Amino acid sequence: MEKVVIPAEAVQIISTSSKGDQSKWHVNNRWIKKNTLGYEGQAEVLASLILSCSTIKEYVAYSPCEILLPNGDTAIGCYSYDFRGKLQEVTLERLFEANFTTTDAILNHTALSTAEKFEQLMQQVEVFTGLDVRTEVARLLAFDALILNEDRHTNNILFLYDPTRKSWRLAPIFDNGLSFLSDEKDYPLGKPLSILKRKVKAKPFNSNFSKQLALYRGPAFINKAKLLQLLETTVIDFGRAKQVLLSQLNDPSFAHLFYEGSDCDD
Known part of the structure; x- marks a missing residue:
């Protein structure tokens, strides 16, 4: 596993999620994130491995690492x-705030269905923004359902603005x-996956993953055969995250x- 050294002058950034705080650092154009709740790093790497076997081009690739902290301690991330x-x-949330509104009026409207929200x-x-991103966001929510991502709140859907253009x-x-049951406190190791998976709640349009999955009606986008091949040949130890994924694939x-094929899209 690659070792990443955190310089003494690097500023520790506390990132807040729906589950609590996570330590991360920005060093040499890289974001380094430390595991806090369990195996978040392995979950990140596994999620990007799935996306590498998909038709989705715009995703962030994550690599596992051992983090060498300035005080001499080590951590995994x-x-x-x-x-x-x-x-x-x-x-997404700040986009609404910049336009003098919030997402709450829509997301908390009990009379609206998931599709209407x-x-x-x-x-x-x-x-x-002038963007029609219905297909892309619905596909993202379908991906979240597959990986059991419980942290896709409105601050985890991001837009990029080019001030020049x-x-x-x-x-x-x-x-x-926060996917694949990576929070070991909420989803203890050793308990049956069938029980733990039922505890996970989705975001942001509905707490039910199936309801959000139903929003996606586009073409298949994951090459299952290639994904299974990579899972068998990778040297990365994904621990329970791999078991969760295999359960989801079934x-x-x-x-x-999923679409048929033997190779990931270039």
Whole structure:
């Protein structure tokens, strides 16, 4: 496993998720994230491995690492390269706030169905940015259902703004650490996956993954044969995360996400 040294002058950044805080550092154009709740780093790496066997081009690749801290301690985590460049990042929530509103009025509206919440939010995004990202966001939610990502809140859907061209685009898929039951406190090791998987709640349009999965009606986008091949040949120890993924791959409700083929798309 690659070793990543955190310089003494590096500033520790506390990233807040729906599950608590995680330590990370920005060093030499790389984001280094330390495991806090369990095996978030392995979950990140496994999620990007799946995406490498998909038709999705815009995603962040994560690599496992051992983190050497300035005080001499070591920790396990992962790293990725900074994808922002000179573009400004604006979360979905901040996009609404910048336009003097919030997502709450839609997401907390009990009379709206999941599909209606999704459509109303996407309509507003199109008004604010000029982007129609219905297919991309619905596909993201389908991917989240597959990996059991419980942290896709409105600050984990990101847009990038180019102030020079005054243009918007959807950011690559990133921050998938709270997936595959990686929080070992909430999902203790040794307990049956069938029981633990039922405890996981989705975000942001519905707490039920199936309801969000149903939003995606596009073409299959994951090469299952290649994914299974990589899972067999990789030297990375994914621990329980691999067991969770294999369990999900056997679930017929995800069959429409996979296409036939032997190679990942270039």
